[in-house]
Amino acid sequence: MAGAFYSPDPVEAGADWRLLVTERFLGAFGPATSVSTMSTLWRIAADPALGLDALVGAVPTRGVAAVDSFAIAAPDRITTFVVRGTGCADVSVAGRARRIDARGNEPWYVAEMADVERFALGPLQRSPGDLRPARADLPLDGGVVFGPWLGWSADVTSGPRSAPTPVQAPPPLATLDPQDTNVLGDLGRRAASLRRHRGEPPATAPTPETAVAAAFRLGDRDPERVDAPVYVGRQPRSPRVTGPMLPRLVRVESPSREVSATHIELRPTDRGLVLTDLESTNGTVVRQPGSGVRRLDSGESLQVVPGTLIDIGDGNVIEILAFH
Amino acid sequence: MTEIGASSGPRRLPLPSGNGAVVLSWGVATDIGHRRQVNEDSLLATPPIFAVADGMGGHAAGDLASHAVVTRLSGVSHDGFVTPAAIGLALAQASHDIGHLEGTSLTGAGTTVTGMALTVSGEDPYFAVFNVGDSRVYRWLEGEFEQVTVDHSVVQELVDAGAITKRQAETHPDSNVITRAIGFNEPPMPDYWMMPVEPGLRLLACSDGLCKELDEERIQSLVGAGSPADATAQALVHAALQAGGRDNVTVVVVDVIEVEQG
Numbered sequence: 001m002a003g004a005f006y007s008p009d010p011v012e013a014g015a016d017w018r019l020l021v022t023e024r025f026l027g028a029f030g031p032a033t034s035v036s037t038m039s040t041l042w043r044i045a046a047d048p049a050l051g052l053d054a055l056v057g058a059v060p061t062r063g064v065a066a067v068d069s070f071a072i073a074a075p076d077r078i079t080t081f082v083v084r085g086t087g088c089a090d091v092s093v094a095g096r097a098r099r100i101d102a103r104g105n106e107p108w109y110v111a112e113m114a115d116v117e118r119f120a121l122g123p124l125q126r127s128p129g130d131l132r133p134a135r136a137d138l139p140l141d142g143g144v145v146f147g148p149w150l151g152w153s154a155d156v157t158s159g160p161r162s163a164p165t166p167v168q169a170p171p172p173l174a175t176l177d178p179q180d181t182n183v184l185g186d187l188g189r190r191a192a193s194l195r196r197h198r199g200e201p202p203a204t205a206p207t208p209e210t211a212v213a214a215a216f217r218l219g220d221r222d223p224e225r226v227d228a229p230v231y232v233g234r235q236p237r238s239p240r241v242t243g244p245m246l247p248r249l250v251r252v253e254s255p256s257r258e259v260s261a262t263h264i265e266l267r268p269t270d271r272g273l274v275l276t277d278l279e280s281t282n283g284t285v286v287r288q289p290g291s292g293v294r295r296l297d298s299g300e301s302l303q304v305v306p307g308t309l310i311d312i313g314d315g316n317v318i319e320i321l322a323f324h
Numbered sequence: 325m326t327e328i329g330a331s332s333g334p335r336r337l338p339l340p341s342g343n344g345a346v347v348l349s350w351g352v353a354t355d356i357g358h359r360r361q362v363n364e365d366s367l368l369a370t371p372p373i374f375a376v377a378d379g380m381g382g383h384a385a386g387d388l389a390s391h392a393v394v395t396r397l398s399g400v401s402h403d404g405f406v407t408p409a410a411i412g413l414a415l416a417q418a419s420h421d422i423g424h425l426e427g428t429s430l431t432g433a434g435t436t437v438t439g440m441a442l443t444v445s446g447e448d449p450y451f452a453v454f455n456v457g458d459s460r461v462y463r464w465l466e467g468e469f470e471q472v473t474v475d476h477s478v479v480q481e482l483v484d485a486g487a488i489t490k491r492q493a494e495t496h497p498d499s500n501v502i503t504r505a506i507g508f509n510e511p512p513m514p515d516y517w518m519m520p521v522e523p524g525l526r527l528l529a530c531s532d533g534l535c536k537e538l539d540e541e542r543i544q545s546l547v548g549a550g551s552p553a554d555a556t557a558q559a560l561v562h563a564a565l566q567a568g569g570r571d572n573v574t575v576v577v578v579d580v581i582e583v584e585q586g
Contacts, residue, residue, distance in 0.1 A: 052412065053409065053416045057420075057511050057512075080409045110413050110414075114402075210475075235520050237520065240517055245412075247445075250445070
């Protein structure tokens, strides 16, 4: 994730926290967290079919592998923080810093904050400072490393420096069988993912996460990244969705009612976005780069690439974007 | 039985953006029924969440399980609405709580949960309907009545597979076997449905003590009878008791009175 950074300064042996960064999550886990637990958590955190609830639910809270302290963050328009034990999050909102800690809440404490500018995850003992990256801090786009704390800042983007080689190389994303990949968000996929992550031994070949993310832009509105199924229409509803996130509903104006109540779906997959016409009344017109204009059949699905334009009627055009 | 919140007349709930509001009123009712020793259902009726949970497990463990899930859900609110991640996290917390209940390690304890939460997508208000298990949410708008949730049950899977009809399902011997729950040491796996908050919309969440006693036509006639939410909730429970009351029965009815556009 862009914006993440940490201090490589060595602290006393055995006191380093395990710091995890993926596309969607940041986490700092207490020094007692085992390598195999970190492997499991990495795989769950890097799997787009699984959400914050699955990641947090996978942290063992009892038994020999119990993780007594952690702090996890899911940055978004509203950022969710989950803290346990002596894990805490120092968060800057509108220039003011505040500390989120568990205060003994079991199994963890959840806080949600809008317009987060910066935060740091780590142990309570740490002094928050000003939460800005220092000169010696290193960016971390993804992986698992050791360090005293993990920072994130909205105004830091990935610099030219590449991320350091992780101390513990992230294991590769589990390969999915072909029948599985097209049912993202489906119960079977999610259950299979959880089972696989919990049971599989750590893999050894290091492969950085290169998940393809995509986005869309409706007319002159701001671009939006797609991390949950999106339903666009005049008065959209979603069908049944089993997945990490609530669906995103996008309402468009359609004075002449050309646009159906729920007209199209955009669904994120490992390989990009899949567009489906939801049996709309007036159809969906698609212009793919290099392949001209075509009309989707009612209910038809299509893999879309960046640059695709989708016309659902009444002047509502959706542009598909690559996510940077 | 844990009851968080109570029936309420019209209440104005401002949107987080400050532009506009939704006005809801709601009614709740529950009864132990004629056959059971304990009411293991629980309910929650405090905006932004309305939910019904039907606990399972011996020695009142089911009561504690349904208590855990409505208690965790009651803590979920950001500016009066819920965020996309919040329901899943609350259910994960409840699952942890249930796993730590004393004396349930051998038999296991768990609960269904279903309901609706006010959320915002862009600037517009929506209900996020969520479900784990075989409690149900029904939707009524302008005379149209439909079941929103899909049961996580063996008979529902048989219906989906085309092996039996919906009507056969109502009397199937396995009608009480569910395939997903909160608890039993399994990670929660909720289904979600999103729908716009529209004036005139009425949502009903109920435990299976209602829909096993009353067929869909009967539920529809009571929901569409034009009574206020509170009276409708009472009437539904009363009808279920008259029809046999073999299980605990719990209902929450939510009415959208008005949507003020920003």
